[in-house]
Amino acid sequence: MRTPLERFYPLIPAGGVGSRLWPMSRAKAPKFLLDLTGSGDSLIRQTYDRLVDLASDTVMVVTGESHANAVTQQISELRGSDIVLEPSPKDSAAAIGLACAILYKRDPEAIIGSFAADHVIDPVAEFQKVVREAVETAATGKIVTIGITPSAPSTAFGYIRARTSLKIEGAPSALAVDSFVEKPDAATATKYVKSGEYTWNAGMFVAPAQLMLVHLEKNQPELFAGISRISEAWDTPQREDVMNAVWPTLPKIAIDYAVAEPAAAAGDVAMVPGSFSWDDVGDFDAVTRLSQEKSGETLTILGDNQNILTQTSTGIISSDTQRCISVIGMENVVVIDTEDALLVTNRKDAQKVKDTVAELKSRDLTELL
Amino acid sequence: MRTPLERFYPLIPAGGVGSRLWPMSRAKAPKFLLDLTGSGDSLIRQTYDRLVDLASDTVMVVTGESHANAVTQQISELRGSDIVLEPSPKDSAAAIGLACAILYKRDPEAIIGSFAADHVIDPVAEFQKVVREAVETAATGKIVTIGITPSAPSTAFGYIRARTSLKIEGAPSALAVDSFVEKPDAATATKYVKSGEYTWNAGMFVAPAQLMLVHLEKNQPELFAGISRISEAWDTPQREDVMNAVWPTLPKIAIDYAVAEPAAAAGDVAMVPGSFSWDDVGDFDAVTRLSQEKSGETLTILGDNQNILTQTSTGIISSDTQRCISVIGMENVVVIDTEDALLVTNRKDAQKVKDTVAELKSRDLTELL
Numbered sequence: 001m002r003t004p005l006e007r008f009y010p011l012i013p014a015g016g017v018g019s020r021l022w023p024m025s026r027a028k029a030p031k032f033l034l035d036l037t038g039s040g041d042s043l044i045r046q047t048y049d050r051l052v053d054l055a056s057d058t059v060m061v062v063t064g065e066s067h068a069n070a071v072t073q074q075i076s077e078l079r080g081s082d083i084v085l086e087p088s089p090k091d092s093a094a095a096i097g098l099a100c101a102i103l104y105k106r107d108p109e110a111i112i113g114s115f116a117a118d119h120v121i122d123p124v125a126e127f128q129k130v131v132r133e134a135v136e137t138a139a140t141g142k143i144v145t146i147g148i149t150p151s152a153p154s155t156a157f158g159y160i161r162a163r164t165s166l167k168i169e170g171a172p173s174a175l176a177v178d179s180f181v182e183k184p185d186a187a188t189a190t191k192y193v194k195s196g197e198y199t200w201n202a203g204m205f206v207a208p209a210q211l212m213l214v215h216l217e218k219n220q221p222e223l224f225a226g227i228s229r230i231s232e233a234w235d236t237p238q239r240e241d242v243m244n245a246v247w248p249t250l251p252k253i254a255i256d257y258a259v260a261e262p263a264a265a266a267g268d269v270a271m272v273p274g275s276f277s278w279d280d281v282g283d284f285d286a287v288t289r290l291s292q293e294k295s296g297e298t299l300t301i302l303g304d305n306q307n308i309l310t311q312t313s314t315g316i317i318s319s320d321t322q323r324c325i326s327v328i329g330m331e332n333v334v335v336i337d338t339e340d341a342l343l344v345t346n347r348k349d350a351q352k353v354k355d356t357v358a359e360l361k362s363r364d365l366t367e368l369l
Numbered sequence: 370m371r372t373p374l375e376r377f378y379p380l381i382p383a384g385g386v387g388s389r390l391w392p393m394s395r396a397k398a399p400k401f402l403l404d405l406t407g408s409g410d411s412l413i414r415q416t417y418d419r420l421v422d423l424a425s426d427t428v429m430v431v432t433g434e435s436h437a438n439a440v441t442q443q444i445s446e447l448r449g450s451d452i453v454l455e456p457s458p459k460d461s462a463a464a465i466g467l468a469c470a471i472l473y474k475r476d477p478e479a480i481i482g483s484f485a486a487d488h489v490i491d492p493v494a495e496f497q498k499v500v501r502e503a504v505e506t507a508a509t510g511k512i513v514t515i516g517i518t519p520s521a522p523s524t525a526f527g528y529i530r531a532r533t534s535l536k537i538e539g540a541p542s543a544l545a546v547d548s549f550v551e552k553p554d555a556a557t558a559t560k561y562v563k564s565g566e567y568t569w570n571a572g573m574f575v576a577p578a579q580l581m582l583v584h585l586e587k588n589q590p591e592l593f594a595g596i597s598r599i600s601e602a603w604d605t606p607q608r609e610d611v612m613n614a615v616w617p618t619l620p621k622i623a624i625d626y627a628v629a630e631p632a633a634a635a636g637d638v639a640m641v642p643g644s645f646s647w648d649d650v651g652d653f654d655a656v657t658r659l660s661q662e663k664s665g666e667t668l669t670i671l672g673d674n675q676n677i678l679t680q681t682s683t684g685i686i687s688s689d690t691q692r693c694i695s696v697i698g699m700e701n702v703v704v705i706d707t708e709d710a711l712l713v714t715n716r717k718d719a720q721k722v723k724d725t726v727a728e729l730k731s732r733d734l735t736e737l738l
Binding site: 324 | 391414614634676678680692693694695697698699701704706708710711712713714715717718721722724725728729734737
């Protein structure tokens with residue numbers, strides 16, 4: 001009989017442009033393909049490297065068709081049958097559900113783990129320890145979220161309430177989940193953090209593939225039927241034909257609504273807390289903070305532009321051009337220079353970048369997105 | 370007998386890159402060729418328009434050879450013999466001295482007036498009234514500076530001390546100049562302004578050509594000899610040959626040292642005060658202030674870029690590209706976008722732009738200057 005880890009298959013849904021990181025993150029070069037921390041590796045490569053040691057066989061990636069080349073360039077180890085290319089965006093339930101169905105067909109005892117392609121986690125060893133606990137917990141028949149121990153009463157994340165130990169061997173910190181809660185206001189967030197009963201929902205979870213499919217079948221029968229058809233054909237010569245025929249018919253829904261929340265209500269969800277540092281690098285304020293925590297410097301320069309001159313400035317300057325850039329006397333500035341677009345803002349207004357992207361969309365300037 | 374105005378010849382020395390206005394102002398497109406106020410006209414064209422009504426015959430322009438086309442495009446009225454093209458920069462004494470010598474040869478009773486090509490003055494009628502007084506005063510045998518009534522105790526300009534009325538008919542406000550003083554510190558400037566005896570030295574002056582040449586001959590005999598040789602040949606077919614042979618030998622010196630200060634010591638200098646508003650538009654803070662005084666708006670956008678998106682920002686954005694530019698939450702920002710160079714600073718640090726230019730020079734990045 002195999003241990004839970006011997007049937008563990010991590011998967012990486014790589015979608016989402018990261019519109020608050022415009023104009024660095026674009027439809028053609030989304031956040032997960034960028035090296036936002038100056039580490040030399042893209043976020044998806046870092047995600048893969050964190051997971052590959054834990055994988056019993058392979059790591060699966062689900063991404064948009066247009067990113068096929070970039071992703072295989074980043075992760076040359078990927079086999080063609082382990083990369084699911086979405087012909088069109090269908091939200092997370094279709095993406096993760098299809099990967100589950102494929103893995104379930106290959107290994108009915110598969111335990112899957114879903115990890116976003118564009119988060120930053122440190123240290124890796126601590127993360128892996130938590131995932132191992134989550135895999136042990138999942139093997140008892142649970143959908144296991146990884147809850148991040150809050151470092152502050154953030155209003156940017158949803159929270160997971162969990163209090164009762166599940167007393168699982170090999171997973172001493174696993175708790176039963178009471179409920180998922182949406183992004184709270186500041187007062188509520190403070191109450192949550194003070195109580196010690198809440199962790200951040202980072203969207204990472206581990207579960208038996210079979211249990212995921214049971215919930216999908218119950219809550220989203222149409223979606224379930226579609227991904228079942230595709231998964232039957234996946235490891236056959238009909239893969240592409242069936243994918244192209246069925247994928248466009250799948251309903252668009254987030255995995256949280258399709259599985260996680262109904263499963264929590266049914267008492268099927270557990271949580272393993274993670275005290276590693278975690279960041280979804282949602283905006284340029286986060287990019288700057290992460291870079292500066294690592295470098296200890298107050299001015300971050302990303303990219304290969306050799307012609308950047310600065311005087312008494314702090315913040316972040318990124319350039320993928322070779323234009324001469326002079327920044328003088330700017331505090332906490334954000335200057336993102338690309339061939340066809342330039343952003344100038346400051347760290348505290350970093351969230352508002354999404355409004356610029358919305359404006360570009362409303363003006364139909366799709367080549368800039 | 371002619372009136373003083375009937376022998377008045379304005380001249381416009383158009384030199385100086387305006388390095389605090391980089392990267393908008395460049396060696397190839399210096400400040401005087403730019404429309405810094407959004408008026409639709411370059412500064413040199415505005416200068417010409419202020420002076421042409423006062424000219425008895427013509428307005429003369431002295432500028433670098435490389436600007437010949439741009440200047441004649443801006444001022445199509447200019448005759449070839451009224452534009453002095455410097456083969457190399459030789460500072461203001463050579464430029465103004467040669468123009469004086471040419472005009473003196475044409476008209477020994479010429480009264481010349483020298484006015485920088487890149488200042489902003491308003492209202493024009495008030496300026497012209499002051500120039501007329503200066504011409505009347507010059508006709509009595511004086512070098513007449515126009516002193517700007519200080520609007521604040523600025524440390525950015527030199528000052529002119531003048532107290533005693535010259536009681537000249539047609540020039541009731543003309544005073545004798547005691548001395549020129551260099552840019553003062555803040556305390557001294559405050560004292561100057563409080564005393565009512567000091568005006569700003571804006572570098573504008575009116576004088577008999579002959580008197581200018583007398584002082585040049587005395588203080589700079591080598592320079593005088595050179596410009597005399599060129600002026601003899603100017604309105605003959607030998608103009609270019611003699612210019613090219615002699616110009617490179619001329620000493621480099623500012624007109625202030627070569628003429629104005631020694632003449633003041635000799636009691637030959639007068640001052641007519643001007644209470645029109647005057648700005649040398651020395652940096653982007655001044656550009657912004659001037660634009661916003663006119664428009665009443667707190668965000669100035671210069672150039673033809675149609676893809677500028679802003680959120681709650683004040684200051685100035687200039688672009689001669691068509692890149693998409695998003696500026697969010699920036700107060701008093703200065704964003705100057707050109708094809709090969711970008712400046713991001715704020716109004717209070719606008720003076721420091723010259724340090725970037727110095728750095729580019731020290732790195733020998735001449736194509737960026």
